[in-house]
Each structure stands twice: as structure tokens, then as C-alpha cells.
Amino acid sequence: xxxxxxxLRYFRALAEHRNFGRAxxxxxxxxxxxxxxxxxLEATLGAPVVERRARDVALTPFGRRVLxxxxxxxxxxxxxxxxxxxxxxxxxxxxxxxxxxxxxYILPGALAxxxxxxxxxxxRVREARTEELAADLRAGRIDAAxxxxxxxxDDLDAVALFEDRFLLAGSAARLSxxxxxxxxxxxxxxxxxxxxxxxxxxxxxxxxxEVCGRGRGHAQIDTGASSLGTLSRLVAAGFGLxxxxxxxxxxxxxxxxxxxxxxxxxxxxxxxxALVRRRGVGDAHWFDDLTQVLRAAGETLLATARAxxxxxR
Numbered sequence: 001x002x003x004x005x006x007x008l009r010y011f012r013a014l015a016e017h018r019n020f021g022r023a024x025x026x027x028x029x030x031x032x033x034x035x036x037x038x039x040x041l042e043a044t045l046g047a048p049v050v051e052r053r054a055r056d057v058a059l060t061p062f063g064r065r066v067l068x069x070x071x072x073x074x075x076x077x078x079x080x081x082x083x084x085x086x087x088x089x090x091x092x093x094x095x096x097x098x099x100x101x102x103x104x105y106i107l108p109g110a111l112a113x114x115x116x117x118x119x120x121x122x123x124r125v126r127e128a129r130t131e132e133l134a135a136d137l138r139a140g141r142i143d144a145a146x147x148x149x150x151x152x153x154d155d156l157d158a159v160a161l162f163e164d165r166f167l168l169a170g171s172a173a174r175l176s177x178x179x180x181x182x183x184x185x186x187x188x189x190x191x192x193x194x195x196x197x198x199x200x201x202x203x204x205x206x207x208x209x210e211v212c213g214r215g216r217g218h219a220q221i222d223t224g225a226s227s228l229g230t231l232s233r234l235v236a237a238g239f240g241l242x243x244x245x246x247x248x249x250x251x252x253x254x255x256x257x258x259x260x261x262x263x264x265x266x267x268x269x270x271x272x273x274a275l276v277r278r279r280g281v282g283d284a285h286w287f288d289d290l291t292q293v294l295r296a297a298g299e300t301l302l303a304t305a306r307a308x309x310x311x312x313r
Contacts, residue, residue, distance in 0.1 A: 005077060007041040008070040010034050011049060012139075015067050018056045078140040079280070093122040094290070097133040097145035101204045101228055102273065105247045106146070109297040117293070130203045137278050144290060148203050148271045158274040159291050162298045165270040166211065167261045167309060169244040169252075170235045175260050185264045187211045187243065194240030196222050196231055204271070208243045211269035232256040245271065246305040247298060253308075263310045273298060 013023040014034070024034040042048050049063035059067060094114075098107070107125065114121055126133070126142050133145040134152040151158055168175070168185060174193060178185075188211070195212060197205045222240065225231045229252065231242045236258035244252060244261060253259050275291050 003041065003044055004037075005074070007037050007044075008074055010037045011041055012067065012070055012074060014038060014050060014057060015059055015063070018058070020057070074140070093124065094144075094286075095124045095126065095142040096290075097126040097128060097136055097142040097147075099130055099133065099145075099147045099203065100127055101198070101202065101245060102146055102148075102247065103127045104229075105251055105301055106294065106297050109300055110294055113293045113297060117289075129201050131201075133276075137276065140278075144275055144277045144287060146273065146275055146294060148207065149274050151274075151276060155279050156276050157279045158276045159287075160272055160274045161291065161295045162273055162302060163270045164245045164247050164273050164298075164302070165263075165268045166208070166243040166245060167249055167263060167305075168241060169232065169249075169259055169261050170241040171238040171258055172260045173238060174235075174241060175262055185262055187264060187269050190241060194222060196225060196234055196240040196242045198225050198227070198231065204243075204245070207269075207271050211243070228252060229255060232259050235259065243269070246309075247273075247301040249305045249309065250301065261309050 010023065010027055010029075013026050014020065017023040017026065020031050020035055024031040027034065038050065045062075045066065047062045048060050049066050050057040051060055103125070111123060114123055126136060128136070130147050130152055133142065133147060134156065136142045137145055137156060146161075148164075149158065149160070166187070168187075168190075170193075178190070178193070187208075190212065195208070197208050199205070225234065228244070228248050232244070232252040233256050234240065235242050236256040249261055253261060275287070275294055277287055
């Protein structure tokens, strides 16, 4: 009996996506090629692993047992591969995931620092939302991910890098109106000002709603923007207020000249940014090295923001 790792990878993708076309896309092969490998797997095992239906597939009872073993085999092979690849520390190829509200701001400094350590290091960046990066980590498609806590599951490990505080962002007129009304700079006391946030799916939106004490059904909530750059220009033009992470503040303030930023009164709302990897993947020297680089890059951005919009309290 000969079962290949390719067949197991294809079968895992098919089990996850329940569709030959979608599964083939995730493993970068054609649908017929994936179908052939699944049929060869079934021929070797002597029983079908999926029930083929008009629009999707379902695992057979035997297929569920095979999937359990396939996942274990692939996880062990991934761990073995990583042990060999990272034997000499942070070198070779690094697949790094970053959420969109961090990536554009930290990447220039972080990539420069990584290249300074080893010019031969090949860094592949995957920018995506938290849940997508978590899925990529679990599947071994990326080595580590930079995201905001809490973790999306208990099968991942994280090392906290820095605290990224939120600033209040808006036009000069809106912020002056808040001051004239005697409002404290408290995220839960922003009056009837429209709160502009990123579209659903961004963890920053969930964090902002939580600290502002507003639900998605609130009449003064607009969650339609796709980036912090869009939000910055909207609030600079007077369309509402938003919460701006410190690491993004210097970049967005330069890009949107009408943007005004103010610190909230203590205790300042914040998010905790961490570097995340799969649990139990062995030696962590490369991960420690990456942690140091990303922490330093983040702290440089924070120092700039805190120099421009108040001192570190």
C-alpha cells in the first residue's frame, strides 16, 4: 500500500472545503488533477472517502477516520520540515501573516530589519483578517502571524509584542464641538457623533465597538470602510469620528492633512498585538528572533506617535 503526502494534502483540502473546485484552488492544482489523486487514494485504501454529490461532497464514515489520521501525519511532517528548515535560526524562507490594520505600518521597518540580519532571507507576506490567518497557521501555509489578541482558538501560541493604544480621530470642527460640549475624552462618551469603522470581519471593528459601548445596530455606527486610509480621509472631511491605532497615526496623519488626533483620558483604550504560531511545533529560536525584530519595529512606531500626540503615560 502506497499513500502519498500529496494525496493526504489534497484529501484534507477537500474535506475542509467540501468542493473539488475550491479544494483544488487552495492547493494550486487543477480540479481534474485533484480528483485523480483522490480516486487513487480511494483505490489504495479500498473504499471511498467522500460521497460525491451534485454541488459538493460529504465525507463517508470511513473518510472521517482517514481524515483524522491524515491530519496527524501532515502535522508531524510539517513539524519535521520546520525543524529542519529552522535549524540555523531565522533563515531561508519565512511566510508571515499580518492583519491589514498593522501590515502597512510595521512592514517597512520590519522588512528592513530582517534584511539587515540576513539579506538572503526570503520573506513572503500574507495580509488577511484574523480568522483567515488562523486557518493558514493551522494548515501550515504560513509560519507565524502578527495579529491582535485574543487568539481565535486554543491551538495557537502567542507572544505579546506591544500595547497599541487608540487615539480619537476626526476633523478639527468635530473635536472642537466635543470640547465645547464639555465631553470627556472617553470612548463611551462620544455623544451623537457618527462613529466610522472598518467593515465587519476586522478585529479592530469589534474592539472599537466594545470600548465605545456601542452595538452594530446603533444608529450612529457606519462599518463600511475597507481600510484605515479610507477612514482617515472620511473623518478628516468631517463625516464622523473613528478610533485610530497609534502605530497607524503618523502615516495616516501625513496622508490626510485635515485629520486631527487626540488622546483619550486615562485609562486609554488599547489593543494588544502579538506574534502567533501553531502550538507544539518544536524549537522556537527562529520565533524568538522574529519576535525581537517585530517588537522593535512596533516600538519605533509607538515612540513616534507618543512624541507627536502626548507622552507615554
